[in-house]
Amino acid sequence: MNRRTLTRWLAVAALTFPVAWPTWAADEAPDALIDRLTKEALDTIANDKAVQAGDVGRIIALMDEKVMPYLNFQRMTASAVGPGWRQATPEQRTRLEGEFKTLLVRTYAGAMSQAKNLSFQVKPLRSAPEDKEVIVRTVITGRGDPVQLDYRLEKTPGVGAGWKIFNMNVLGVWLVDTYRSQFAQEINAKGVDGLIAKLVEMNKNNAAAAKPAKG
Numbered sequence: 614m615n616r617r618t619l620t621r622w623l624a625v626a627a628l629t630f631p632v633a634w635p636t637w638a639a640d641e642a643p644d645a646l647i648d649r650l651t652k653e654a655l656d657t658i659a660n661d662k663a664v665q666a667g668d669v670g671r672i673i674a675l676m677d678e679k680v681m682p683y684l685n686f687q688r689m690t691a692s693a694v695g696p697g698w699r700q701a702t703p704e705q706r707t708r709l710e711g712e713f714k715t716l717l718v719r720t721y722a723g724a725m726s727q728a729k730n731l732s733f734q735v736k737p738l739r740s741a742p743e744d745k746e747v748i749v750r751t752v753i754t755g756r757g758d759p760v761q762l763d764y765r766l767e768k769t770p771g772v773g774a775g776w777k778i779f780n781m782n783v784l785g786v787w788l789v790d791t792y793r794s795q796f797a798q799e800i801n802a803k804g805v806d807g808l809i810a811k812l813v814e815m816n817k818n819n820a821a822a823a824k825p826a827k828g
Contacts, residue, residue, distance in 0.1 A: 765782070
């Protein structure tokens with residue numbers, strides 16, 4: 614699978630969590646949660662013209678409103694950063710989360726327009742009632758061959774209890790793992806602040822590339 618194809622399907626994954634009533638999350642089984650969120654996400658992609666056009670502002674707003682409540686983004690960021698996360702101060706961790714979220718959104722925003730006319734199937738869940746972490750496997754179909762899209766979820770207690778997503782797998786590639794090695798190289802060379810600076814630079818470059826050409 615080439616990088617463009619992987620990016621396109623990761624883009625689909627990036628918006629496959631939205632639109633859910635928070636009171637349902639604690640009671641829903643993880644596979645039922647993914648099934649419902651995927652249906653509503655694909656409906657959003659099909660009907661929201663701004664998302665189809667890759668509008669970064671709109672996508673960020675959707676993520677903040679509809680995605681983040683069902684995502685353990687701190688765990689995602691910590692896993693992507695690796696051992697360097699333990700070295701980071703609370704302020705550095707906040708900046709890492711913010712820049713990492715922006716990086717993901719801007720990386721995949723341009724591919725949103727391709728996520729049309731898709732259907733999906735949730736495979737039978739293999740888990741025990743006492744499991745605190747599970748993998749929900751799905752298959753997305755559209756143009757071309759079917760694409761395996763899996764979600765790793767954890768069951769969280771207390772306020773906001775329920776199943777939360779902390780990683781995604783597209784055709785055998787885990788999202789977090791794709792960033793861990795390059796983040797580690799940056800931290801080894803320039804420390805946590807160096808990684809933050811690199812993320813800021815990447816986000817600025819992505820923002821500049823997304824602007825329409827004048828004239």
